[in-house]
Amino acid sequence: MAATDAYTDKAMPWFHKRLINVGSFVIVTEPLGEERARQLTPNNRVAMSSKNIGHYVRTPDNRLTFGGRARLAPSNPASDVKSGDVLKQELADIFPQLSDVRIDYVWGGSVGFSYDRVPHAGKANGLYYSMGYCGHGAQMATYMGRARPPVDPVGVHATGGGRSHTPQL
Numbered sequence: 001m002a003a004t005d006a007y008t009d010k011a012m013p014w015f016h017k018r019l020i021n022v023g024s025f026v027i028v029t030e031p032l033g034e035e036r037a038r039q040l041t042p043n044n045r046v047a048m049s050s051k052n053i054g055h056y057v058r059t060p061d062n063r064l065t066f067g068g069r070a071r072l073a074p075s076n077p078a079s080d081v082k083s084g085d086v087l088k089q090e091l092a093d094i095f096p097q098l099s100d101v102r103i104d105y106v107w108g109g110s111v112g113f114s115y116d117r118v119p120h121a122g123k124a125n126g127l128y129y130s131m132g133y134c135g136h137g138a139q140m141a142t143y144m145g146r147a148r149p150p151v152d153p154v155g156v157h158a159t160g161g162g163r164s165h166t167p168q169l
Contacts, residue, residue: 005131005141006112014125020113023075024135025083026067027091028059028105029098037062040095056091064098066091069135075108083108111135119144 006022008015032040037058041047046057056066070083070090084106092099114120114132119140121130130144 003141005133005137006110008112008131015127015129015131018114018120019132020115021074021110022069022113022135023071023073023079023083023108024067024111025070025075025080025087025106025108026065027084027087027103029064029066029091030102030104032062032064032098032101034062036097037064040064040098056094063104064091064095064101069111075110080106080108111137121147 004012004015006019008019010016038044041056041058041064044058046055055068056064059065066087068087068090070086071079073079073083075083084103087106088103091101111134112132113134117132117134119130119132119134119136121128121144123129130141133140
């Protein structure tokens with residue numbers, strides 16, 4: 001089984017050429033206080049906008065975590081800062097009352113996009129794969145990991161009445 005998604009490199013060419021590696025970035029505000037945080041997210045639910053930006057959730061210490069695909073750039077320290085600035089502006093557009101809030105944390109990483117923006121799963125080159133989660137990997141990878149055929153700890157895949165070897169990475 002291959003479990004790499006955005007971090008699939010050229011050592012796995014069949015998989016690598018089917019993914020677009022896209023930067024994904026997150027900012028976290030200073031503590032907002034319980035009342036202010038409750039006004040922003042009254043039911044304390046995760047929310048997202050219809051744009052590729054604007055996934056947000058309140059933390060236990062009443063900060064707002066806000067993220068998305070701020071820029072089409074890879075994550076590195078300089079890029080993360082630039083992307084954090086983009087996210088802060090988007091945050092202020094959605095929540096004008098936070099335009100002056102301090103940002104305490106910013107970071108980035110990568111997400112794997114399929115060309116049609118739909119996750120794909122199957123078997124290729126002797127490996128079972130599931131990839132192209134388009135930024136929804138935490139949910140979809142968990143689901144797909146349970147939906148795939150079972151593999152025992154030594155890498156032997158159970159199929160119908162017989163068993164066949166699944167290569168280890």
